[in-house]
Amino acid sequence: MATYTIGQMAKKLGVSTSTLRYYDSEGLLPFVGRTSGGARVFRDEDMPMINIIGCLKAGGMSIKDIKRYVDLCGEGDATIERRLDMIRGQREAVMDKMRELQDNLDALDYKLWYYQTADRLGSCEQVDALPDDELSPKMRAVRHRLSH
Structure with a gap:
């Protein structure tokens, strides 16, 4: 399993390291690991969620709602319908x-x-x-x- 530093992941995603730090400070990256020294450790599997976080933010979704979405994702399949509702609502907002x-x-x-x-x-x-x-x-x- 490949792992990446914050700088490497930022480069792969085309975002700044400060963006990833901000997402983490807002609780949007609970899935990102840490080294014993506290440095963030990213994996390839983290990329889709970080990309959708960026998409939701660029589309105007509040950080609070993005966090709720991320939390629902972490809760598993029992929250699919609620996530679907959130994505539908965001899609409509983007269409507007x-x-x-x-x-x-x-x-x-x-x-x-x-x-x-x-x-x-x-x-x-x-x-x-x-x-x-x-x-x-x-x-x-x-x-x-x-x-x-």
Whole structure:
């Protein structure tokens, strides 16, 4: 069984050592061993859980809820349904965030189109005067969303 120092594991995962220390200090890594001198000892088997912790955190889940998830995982199969509920809820939260980000991207795409068109036509007033039927359906929808 291969073991890794915190630096080696951080490199394998593409995270900083301070991230792993933080996760450990918050109780998210109860499965990580220690040497007699107190240094953390990571194993290949730890990688999937550390990766999902990073995924949950990046998706906006609170540390408290991530800890609850990790604790439930440690309790075994009796908690599968509760873990499933948590993952479903987190997935929905991420989907909501993705929709919000897509709306923001659409608005930025609209403004890019708007200023490129204004540059080509010579003024913003000329773009504002364009009838809706001269805009693509996407640009028309964003124009209306931004103007209301």
